Amino acid sequence: MFGTVVNAFSILLGSIVGIVFHKRINQDIAHSLFKVLGLTVIYLGIAGLVKVENSMVIILSMALGTLIGEVINIEKKLELLTEKIETIVNRYYSGKIKDGLLTASLLFCIGSMAIIGTIESTLSGNHNTLYMKSILDGITSVIFASSMGVGVLFSAFSVLLYQGSISLLATFIRPLVIAVPETIPMISGVGSLMIMGLGINMVFNLKLKISNMLPAILVPILYAVGLLVWKTVITL
16 A cells, blocks of 8 residues: 555655646646647557457456446546535635546556556556656646646545455455456456547547446446456366
């Protein structure tokens, strides 16, 4: 969890800097940098997908995961939650936080670095990937907070919750990862495709419901479990 705590702290610090100095940051420049960051996010998504070998699992995961997410309507539930948080915060701060919280939370949480870095940190004690992610997230949060407000700051708690959950999950799936090594690359591939979609939203101002795609991350785990069971049956 240490790497995750460092990551969340970097987002808090970057957001505070962005909020405090937002009047000194030219908003035209901030807007341009926001679009450039969107292009960078698309690049990171593509780079993650290039490493994927089992593309059929990625396609199946996205289809099933999005179907589940649409039925549950995760996007709407998250919007309602952020609106409640916004109502509470508005007692002390006047401004919108929903867009900043949702956009920053998705960007900081669903990338392959968040998934792989947290698993590495939990299973091997290697925090280097999360340290690199912390630097990137800290810089990004400065730009985001300067243009999207205090909602970006709250995304630090989303990172704590999300990566903390992955850390807990990694402890339980350790035997599965050892038995089926392709589990992590498949999860990373799904995350890369979603982060690419988020970048497209940022650059082209589209409304792809990335939140409703989140269950897709769990499908590779179910696939790996099924594959392990199949291998066990075959060897009997």
